[in-house]
Amino acid sequence: xxxxxxxxxVVAILLGSASLFTVEEGSQAILTEFxxxxxxxxxxxxxxxxxxxxxxxxxxxxxxxxxGAPENMQTKDKKRIFIDVWARWxxxxxxxxxxxxxxxxxxxxxxxxxxxxxxxxxxxxxxxxEVVRSSNRTLVYEIEELARESEDAEQVQFGRADMxxxxxxxxxxxxxxxxxxxxxxxxxxxxxxxxxxxxxxxxRMKSERMQIAQLYESExxxxxxxxxxxxxxxxxxxEGELQQKSAEIRGEADxxxxxxxxESYSQAPDFYEFLRRLEAxxxxxxxxxxxxxxxxxAFLRQLRGPGEGHGEGRDEPAxx
Amino acid sequence: MSEMSNExxxxxxxxxxxxxxxxxxxxxxxxxxxxxxxxxxxVEADSEGVVLRFGKYLRTSPPGLHLKxxxxxxxxxxxxxxxxxxxxxxxxxxxxxxxxRYARPxxxxxxxxxxLTGDLNxxxxxxxxxxxxxxxxxxxxxxxxxxATELAVRDTIDNVAESVMRSLVGxxxxxxxxxxxxxxxxxxAKAEIQAMLDAFETGVEVVTVKLQAATPPEAVKDAxxxxxxxxxxxxxxVNEARGERNRLIPAARGKRDRAIFxxxxxxxxxxREMAGRANAFLTVLAEYRQAPDVTRMRLYLETMEEIxxxxxxxxxxxxxxxxxxxxxxxxxxxxxxxxAKGGA
Numbered sequence: 001x002x003x004x005x006x007x008x009x010v011v012a013i014l015l016g017s018a019s020l021f022t023v024e025e026g027s028q029a030i031l032t033e034f035x036x037x038x039x040x041x042x043x044x045x046x047x048x049x050x051x052x053x054x055x056x057x058x059x060x061x062x063x064x065x066x067x068g069a070p071e072n073m074q075t076k077d078k079k080r081i082f083i084d085v086w087a088r089w090x091x092x093x094x095x096x097x098x099x100x101x102x103x104x105x106x107x108x109x110x111x112x113x114x115x116x117x118x119x120x121x122x123x124x125x126x127x128x129x130e131v132v133r134s135s136n137r138t139l140v141y142e143i144e145e146l147a148r149e150s151e152d153a154e155q156v157q158f159g160r161a162d163m164x165x166x167x168x169x170x171x172x173x174x175x176x177x178x179x180x181x182x183x184x185x186x187x188x189x190x191x192x193x194x195x196x197x198x199x200x201x202x203x204r205m206k207s208e209r210m211q212i213a214q215l216y217e218s219e220x221x222x223x224x225x226x227x228x229x230x231x232x233x234x235x236x237x238x239e240g241e242l243q244q245k246s247a248e249i250r251g252e253a254d255x256x257x258x259x260x261x262x263e264s265y266s267q268a269p270d271f272y273e274f275l276r277r278l279e280a281x282x283x284x285x286x287x288x289x290x291x292x293x294x295x296x297x298a299f300l301r302q303l304r305g306p307g308e309g310h311g312e313g314r315d316e317p318a319x320x
Numbered sequence: 321m322s323e324m325s326n327e328x329x330x331x332x333x334x335x336x337x338x339x340x341x342x343x344x345x346x347x348x349x350x351x352x353x354x355x356x357x358x359x360x361x362x363v364e365a366d367s368e369g370v371v372l373r374f375g376k377y378l379r380t381s382p383p384g385l386h387l388k389x390x391x392x393x394x395x396x397x398x399x400x401x402x403x404x405x406x407x408x409x410x411x412x413x414x415x416x417x418x419x420x421r422y423a424r425p426x427x428x429x430x431x432x433x434x435x436l437t438g439d440l441n442x443x444x445x446x447x448x449x450x451x452x453x454x455x456x457x458x459x460x461x462x463x464x465x466x467x468a469t470e471l472a473v474r475d476t477i478d479n480v481a482e483s484v485m486r487s488l489v490g491x492x493x494x495x496x497x498x499x500x501x502x503x504x505x506x507x508x509a510k511a512e513i514q515a516m517l518d519a520f521e522t523g524v525e526v527v528t529v530k531l532q533a534a535t536p537p538e539a540v541k542d543a544x545x546x547x548x549x550x551x552x553x554x555x556x557x558v559n560e561a562r563g564e565r566n567r568l569i570p571a572a573r574g575k576r577d578r579a580i581f582x583x584x585x586x587x588x589x590x591x592r593e594m595a596g597r598a599n600a601f602l603t604v605l606a607e608y609r610q611a612p613d614v615t616r617m618r619l620y621l622e623t624m625e626e627i628x629x630x631x632x633x634x635x636x637x638x639x640x641x642x643x644x645x646x647x648x649x650x651x652x653x654x655x656x657x658x659x660a661k662g663g664a
Contacts, residue, residue, distance in 0.1 A: 024375035026461030045376035062464030063520055065475055086479045088520065104465075132436050132490040139438050139493035142500055143547070146493070160487050185520075187483040191490075192434055198442065202539040205441050205494075209543035216550035220557040227561035235572050242576035246583035253587030257594040264598035268605050274616065275604070278623040290633035299624040300636060 018051035028061040028091070030098045040094040057098060063088050063184065064104065066111045072194060073120050077127040080197055084190035085119050085167070087111060093180030100179045110179060111171075115186060118171035126158060131191060134159040143212055164188060358390040366402040368456045371395070377457060399456035404527055407477060409433070409485070410446035411532065432482065434537065435489045435497075443497045444535045445489060447506070449481045449513065450528040458523030473522050477513070480520075481529075484512045494536065498544075502531050 023029045028042040031054045038054070041047050042061065049056065066087040074080055089111065091097045101107050123131060133156050141147040164186055172183040193201055265272040285291070295303050336343070362385045363369040369381040371388060372395045381396075388394040410433030412423040433444045453459045459473060466472040488505050489497050497505065510529040517524050536544045608615050628634065 022375040025372060025377050025457075026464060027375075043376075044372075046374035060464045062462055062472075063476075065465040065472065065479070067475075067479065086483070088476075128440065132440065133438050134487050134491045137491060140496050140500060141493050142495045146495065160490060187479070188486065189479055189482045190431065190486065191436060192431075193436070193442070199539075201440070201442055202537060205536070205540045206543040209540065209547050213543075213546040213550040216547070216554045220550075220554035223554070223558045224561040227558065227565055231561075231565040231568055234569055238569070238572040238576045242579045245576075246579045249580065249583035249587050253583075253590050256587070256591045260591070260594045260598045264602050267602070268608075271605060271608060271612075272601065275601075275619070278619060281623060281627055285627045285631060287630050287632055289631045290635070291628070291631050292635040292637065295636060295638050299621065299628075303636070304638075 015051055019048055020046060021049060021056045022046055023058070026060070026062045028059050028094050030057040030059060030094055031055070032057060037095050037098050042094070059091055059094050059098065060104065061091065063090050064107070066108060066115065067189075068112070068115060068119075070190065071116060071119065073123050075123055075128040075131065076125060079128040080194045081123075081128065081131075081191055082194055083119060083123060083131075083188060085115060085186060086189050087115055087168075087171075087183055087186045089181055089183045091180060092176060092182040096180030098180075101181065107179070107181060110175075110181070111183070114171045114173075114175065115167070115183075118167045118186075121170055122163060122167045126163060130156045130158045131160060131163055131188070134161055145212060145215060146208070160188060355390065359387055361386055361388060361396045363398065364400070367398045367400045370397045370399060370456050370460060372397070377461075380456060397460055399453055399459060401453045401456055404450050404452050405474075407449045407451075407474065407481065408446075409448065409481065410444070433533075435486055437489055437494045437497055438491050439493050441494045442537050443489060443494055444533065444537050445485065445497060445531060446533040447481075447485060447509075447529065447531045449477060449526060450530075451477060451524045451526050453523055454525035455523035458521045460523075462521040462523065473524060476520060476522055477517065477524060480513050480516045481509070484509050484516065488512070498534050498536060502534055506531050 021029070023041050023044050025044045027044075028040060029047075030037050031039045031041070031049055033050075033053055033055075066089060068085045068087075070082045070084040072080065072082045089107070091107075097107075101110065136155050139147070168183055168186040171186060175181050175183060192198075293300055295301065361369060361381075363381050363383045365383045367383065369386065371378045371381060373389070373393060375395075378394070388396065410429050411425065412429065413420055414423040415421040429446075430444075433446050435443050435445055437443050460469050463469070463472045463476050466475065485505075488508055492501050492505060495501075506529050510526050513529060514526045517526065535541065
């Protein structure tokens with residue numbers, strides 16, 4: 001009796017564990033009967049199956065990575081570059097996937113072939129600039145001259161995003177129908193010139209910059225000479241103004257002197273002359289002078305006698 | 321066979337009898353420890369616990385001690401939601417610290433950092449992406465392909481960040497990448513990386529995207545430096561010329577103003593002087609006109625008096641003795657003067 005109970009218990013546990021299975025979040029499961037897939041479970045949780053007959057195979061339901069190796073290729077304008085691409089994919093039809101692909105390793109292999117050839121295809125159909133640029137936004141430069149040069153750079157009709165969309169389209173052509181896989185994204189991770197081309201790019205960059213440096217040097221000279229020349233000019237203007245204004249003012253002053261003098265002295269020219277003459281005598285005849293005078297002189301006339309001189313000497317000082 | 325087991329039984333029976341209590345206690349204790357381990361779980365302060373029942377999402381637990389059903393039924397995954405994690409691109413920090421040490425740059429770093437710019441030049445860009453988990457369910461169950469989910473997500477962020485940074489740099493000029501557009505590129509990158517990671521449902525929040533170094537390639541650095549030097553030299557030369565100008569012009573203006581003021585002073589002075597003299601003359605004239613003859617004679621005589629008082633050598637000749645003149649010993653230079661005065 002006791003033994004029978006234990007036996008029943010063991011059988012029940014065995015049956016239970018064989019007919020129950022769990023599916024974790026982020027995964028899905030396929031049930032097979034003797035190797036033939038009969039159903040898929042995409043819901044997470046506890047599920048029931050036929051014991052011993054059905055087997056469970058778990059598959060990813062999460063987004064899966066794919067990371068390609070860098071590949072050398074040529075663009076439409078014969079630029080030799082290498083491109084490194086990555087993609088993301090998921091299993092959308094688990095039954096088909098299980099039959100056609102079965103393992104993730106094979107899934108990656110399929111993508112290797114499809115994506116690589118799609119990239120090669122699409123890149124060969126476009127010039128390098130379209131792989132690199134995403135839009136036609138105007139490039140901004142610190143240096144005006146470079147900005148001007150870039151204005152007549154070629155415009156792109158097709159940017160990097162369009163390129164990636166095209167690669168995605170080409171690569172996922174019949175992926176879903178044949179393998180139950182879906183590519184959600186293809187993106188260019190790295191793109192660069194191959195090593196040997198890089199050196200010529202460096203040389204171009206160098207010469208482009210050196211030319212700018214030379215421009216700055218001669219601009220400096222230009223600016224300096226401009227400033228110094230303008231300074232010279234202004235100095236001469238200032239000096240000229242100095243000479244002009246002071247001459248004018250001094251002339252004005254002299255004219256005023258003449259005007260005032262003539263206005264006042266012309267009221268009595270002979271009196272002025274008389275006064276001026278006396279003043280001049282005082283200034284010119286001093287201690288060092290030797291005078292030889294005649295008694296005929298108006299001043300000395302009186303030396304000749306008391307009666308003479310008056311009347312006759314009146315005009316004397318006024319007529320030298 | 322059965323004899324052997326009988327013998328074993330005979331050997332074990334006394335032991336069992338003797339240690340029965342202890343064995344039962346030990347078994348119960350082990351069972352207790354197991355139960356404790358599988359019925360309780362504790363969530364660290366910087367984490368969240370995601371509980372699955374038979375693999376299906378049940379709940380998310382905050383930090384602390386919690387209960388769950390035993391092992392085959394409930395399982396817990398810990399997600400460090402508060403931890404900010406950093407990815408480095410184009411370089412590697414070897415030992416962070418007060419003086420952070422960086423690993424020697426490798427070819428791999430160079431491949432990551434070397435980028436084509438929109439004008440088909442090359443730039444060297446190193447940057448970091450810092451992120452945090454914002455949705456632990458998505459973080460755990462939306463991105464796969466690696467044994468550990470943190471590696472899968474990390475891998476995705478890595479790919480997305482490189483693509484986004486390259487496409488932004490590919491749409492900018494070298495100058496923008498190296499100097500003027502750095503902040504713009506970093507903030508655009510943050511937004512675009514976030515958008516793509518959201519589309520992939522990675523459950524990750526991008527905290528920072530920062531350009532560490534954005535330089536021209538090593539081979540052309542000298543040329544870029546030469547441009548900077550030339551530009552700074554230009555500024556220097558121009559400033560020097562401006563300095564020269566600033567030194568000369570105000571001094572010249574000062575000189576000019578001074579000369580003009582001096583001329584004005586002259587005008588004022590001689591004008592007033594003349595006016596004074598003229599007024600004096602007119603005043604004198606008015607008085608003179610009251611008695612012209614007397615005044616005239618008086619002025620004349622006073623002047624002559626003053627002059628002759630000062631003149632030391634005086635020779636006075638009478639009209640009648642004209643013959644004396646040739647006998648006088650006159651110095652030749654004074655002859656003219658004497659004659660002129662004498663003739664007066």
